[in-house]
Amino acid sequence: MEIPQHLLKRLKKNEEITRKFNEIEISILSILNFKDFFERLLFQIADKFSIPHIWLSIIQESSICQQLKDCSGSQGLKSAIAFVSQERFISIIKNQKPVLANRNLTFFKDLMPDTLTEPIGSLAIAPITLDGKLVGSINQADIDTCRFEPGIDTSLLEQLAQKVSLCLSNVTAHEQLKFLAYHDPLTGLFNRAVFERILDREVSRAKRYNSALSLIFLDFDDFKTINDTAGHSIGDKALCFLADALNSLKRQQDIVARFAGDEFVVILPSTEKNSAAHFIRRINAYFEANPLLSGKYRFNIRISHGISSLSDAGVYSSSELLKRADSKMYQHKAEKKKR
Structure with missing residues (x-):
């Protein structure tokens, strides 16, 4: 047919x-x-x-x-x-x-x-x-x-x-x-390995063009208390809450990363120490006005910080920049405990 x-x-x-x-x-x-x-x-x-x-x-x-x-x-x-x-x-x-x-x-x-x-x-x-x-x-x-x-x-x-x-x-x-x-799977921020590569790049760039560069090392105060009081799921929310605040308040060229556990770092290209300190004041003001609310829990986020800059005496490399900021952060945390 x-x-x-x-x-x-x-x-x-x-x-x-x-x-x-x-x-x-x-x-x-x-x-x-x-x-x-x-x-x-x-x-x-x-x-x-x-x-x-x-x-x-x-x-x-x-x-x-x-x-x-x-x-x-x-x-x-x-x-x-x-x-x-x-x-x-x-x-x-x-x-x-x-x-x-x-x-x-x-x-x-x-x-x-x-x-x-x-x-x-x-x-x-x-x-x-x-x-x-x-x-x-x-x-x-x-x-x-x-x-x-x-x-x-x-x-x-x-x-x-x-x-x-x-x-x-x-x-x-x-x-x-x-x-x-x-990226860090919890917060979505850059992870430590990527941060270290970016820091190397930014230090080289700052030296080549003779420009400023600052680094902030942040530690979440009493994070263990949140975990012990409210549980790890709320602790994870607190870390994400902190990460989101850092991301929303930074400039476009700034880099935020989760360094380890409850520690975070912020790279601020073309930024001197006084401007980096201003960024910290903005972060603290934000947490003062915006506590973490989750169910029956209310936590006021507190952070300790250390700031280093390529203009600091004895700081010539990315590792020295990171070590100096880390040291300053622990000094700040110790001072707060004394008070």
């Missing part, structure tokens, strides 16, 4: 689409960082399927939101991402099935990046997941109102979303391993 021509055309078209999907999958499968993964993905889809507008909508509460915000310094990627609250996203995408629309498109405005200023006629939204959890969608739009007309078959969009979700799982796993290699 002869196969009707319209079925042959449809089979041929589906084969062509499948081939393009496979090419896209092969193209992104070996990429293991968010920036390159999403840039390549969006470019490949737009190129192979002649899509005028393609972008991502990412749920702000999702596990990949911060990583994408961190790498959206890339102008191409920044213009192709819209961040949306989980509540709003779910109100638009009521299940994990693709959505097609060619009317009332302003309803979907929260899913669109600010850079999408041209009028569109139809829209396709394909939800993507990470390890089974909804994290956002990959969206396509065209000026043609019929291209993504509601009612047409969305099985190919579902295939696309599934392939993207699987590849995203690989990228995320690799990014997490890379993050843990450089």
Whole structure:
């Protein structure tokens, strides 16, 4: 029996689409960082399927939101991402099935990046997941109102979303391993090994350009008391509370790291001792105004500190800079105990 021509055309078209999907999958499968993964993905889809507008909508509460915000310094990627609250996203995408629309498109405005200023006629939204959890969608739009007309078959969009979700799982796993290699797993700050490499670099740079450099060594006073009184989970919250405060109050060029246990360090490039002391005053004022509250517990965070600078007599290397700040911190702690 002869196969009707319209079925042959449809089979041929589906084969062509499948081939393009496979090419896209092969193209992104070996990429293991968010920036390159999403840039390549969006470019490949737009190129192979002649899509005028393609972008991502990412749920702000999702596990990949911060990583994408961190790498959206890339102008191409920044213009192709819209961040949306989980509540709003779910109100638009009521299940994990693709959505097609060619009317009332302003309803979907929260899913669109600010850079999408041209009028569109139809829209396709394909939800993507990470390890089974909804994290956002990959969206396509065209000026043609019929291209993504509601009612047409969305099985190919579902295939696309599934392939993207699987590849995203690989990228995320690799990014997490890379993050843990450089960061403290509890606080998210740089770990000691990375801090020491950065300090070496900053000391060399300060010497080369004859610029100032200061280092602050911080110790969490009575941290053991919090652990003994409230338990280790509250102790972990206290460490994160301190880390977040240091991160939020530092300048962009300053480096904060967890040195060990309840000890932290702050590298302040182009900073003399008096300015470093001002930073400490700001930190203390912040903790004075913002105690740690957790359930029935209320703790006023107290820190001891030591400041060293490349301008100190006898300080010529990163190890001497660190040793001097450490020594000053223990002096400060001993003085407080005497008082």
